[in-house]
Amino acid sequence: GAVVSQHPSRVICKSGTSVKIECRSLDFQATTMFWYRQFPKKSLMLMATSNEGSKATYEQGVEKDKFLINHASLTLSTLTVTSAHPEDSSFYICSAVRTGGKETQYFGPGTRLLVL
Amino acid sequence: AQSVTQPDIHITVSEGASLELRCNYSYGATPYLFWYVQSPGQGLQLLLKYFSGDTLVQGIKGFEAEFKRSQSSFNLRKPSVHWSDAAEYFCAGGRMDSSYKLIFGSGTRLLVRP
Numbered sequence: 001g002a003v004v005s006q007h008p009s010r011v012i013c014k015s016g017t018s019v020k021i022e023c024r025s026l027d028f029q030a031t032t033m034f035w036y037r038q039f040p041k042k043s044l045m046l047m048a049t050s051n052e053g054s055k056a057t058y059e060q061g062v063e064k065d066k067f068l069i070n071h072a073s074l075t076l077s078t079l080t081v082t083s084a085h086p087e088d089s090s091f092y093i094c095s096a097v098r099t100g101g102k103e104t105q106y107f108g109p110g111t112r113l114l115v116l
Numbered sequence: 117a118q119s120v121t122q123p124d125i126h127i128t129v130s131e132g133a134s135l136e137l138r139c140n141y142s143y144g145a146t147p148y149l150f151w152y153v154q155s156p157g158q159g160l161q162l163l164l165k166y167f168s169g170d171t172l173v174q175g176i177k178g179f180e181a182e183f184k185r186s187q188s189s190f191n192l193r194k195p196s197v198h199w200s201d202a203a204e205y206f207c208a209g210g211r212m213d214s215s216y217k218l219i220f221g222s223g224t225r226l227l228v229r230p
Contacts, residue, residue, distance in 0.1 A: 006159070032216050043206065043220045044160075093159050103148050103210045105218060107160040 001027050004096050006108035013084055014116055021079045021111045023094030029074040030096035034105065035067070038091045050077040074099065084115040118143050120209045122221035129197050130229045137192040137224050139181075139207030148210035149190045150218065151181055155203045163205075166190060177201070202228045 003026040013019050023033055031052050036044040048069050049057040056069035066088075068080040077096075081088050091112055095105035119142045129135050141147060148167050152160040164175025171183040181192045190207060207221040 002162075004159075034217070041225075043222050046217065049215070049217070091157075095160075097216045103216050103218075104150070104162065104165055105216070106162065107152070109159040110157070112157070 010112040
């Protein structure tokens with residue numbers, strides 16, 4: 001159990017377009033999900049906390065108007081990179097915490113975004 | 117401030133040899149502790165976790181970790197490494213504020229010699 005999926009696994013887009021990434025908990029409900037960004041050969045950088053039914057909480061330095069997060073159900077959170085630019089190219093990973101669970105985050109497989 | 121440190125950026129071991137990856141934490145109290153593994157281009161897979169109780173924790177893929185309060189450590193071990201264990205390993209600690217957030221170490225890259 002505790003499977004998290006992400007879609008798409010990789011995406012290439014033109015500069016100025018918006019890209020939506022989905023994160024789903026497949027076999028459990030997740031009140032809380034997280035979005036991370038990972039640069040090559042680096043650790044994970046937390047971008048925001050996504051809570052079902054409420055606004056996301058963004059980490060310092062992350063533009064909330066740039067990275068729109070919606071957590072409309074207990075199994076789905078979406079990250080939309082608006083007006084993407086080449087510097088937004090990165091590996092984006094989501095994680096989910098089982099509702100009532102004990103702080104264990106289960107991670108998705110990641111989405112590779114390349115902005116041309 | 118709460119922190120998790122992985123002193124080794126990369127480690128190389130021969131296949132079949134034993135492995136120990138170091139992790140140290142700095143917290144005011146005992147945090148929840150986790151080890152994750154990441155293969156290239158993939159997400160993170162949970163290897164094991166420690167919340168309380170028995171200080172020797174068994175995980176998947178033959179890994180184990182031992183929580184040592186006196187040394188503020190949570191080192192990951194495996195008695196015999198397989199070539200497929202080559203990956204990036206992250207130690208993480210839960211923040212003590214009920215936010216479910218994790219504090220990650222910088223990671224240790226494991227290389228396995230045939």
